Amino acid sequence: xxxxxxxxxxxxxxxxxxxxxxxxxxxxxxxxxxxxxxxxxxxxxxxxxxxxxxxxxxxxxxxxxxxxxxxxxxxxxxxxxxxxxxxx
Numbered sequence: 001x002x003x004x005x006x007x008x009x010x011x012x013x014x015x016x017x018x019x020x021x022x023x024x025x026x027x028x029x030x031x032x033x034x035x036x037x038x039x040x041x042x043x044x045x046x047x048x049x050x051x052x053x054x055x056x057x058x059x060x061x062x063x064x065x066x067x068x069x070x071x072x073x074x075x076x077x078x079x080x081x082x083x084x085x086x087x088x
Contacts, residue, residue, distance in 0.1 A: 060086045 060082045067078035
């Protein structure tokens with residue numbers, strides 16, 4: 001169960017919006033074309049252009065960060081350490 005919770009938590013950080021929509025489209029049998037790039041921003045003030053995020057294909061197992069699956073241990077620090085390593 002601990003591995004499942006961690007997988008779901010980290011997936012939120014690792015899966016891009018496009019991948020989520022792609023998975024939803026496969027299950028709903030709808031085809032939606034998405035632009036390859038983000039449309040340029042035209043604003044009446046200076047603003048940097050947006051870029052699509054890129055996520056590496058990595059797994060961070062919270063057990064490697066001190067988590068225990070005994071049903072008693074609070075694994076908050078292990079989650080924090082794994083998420084920190086993931087974002088680094």
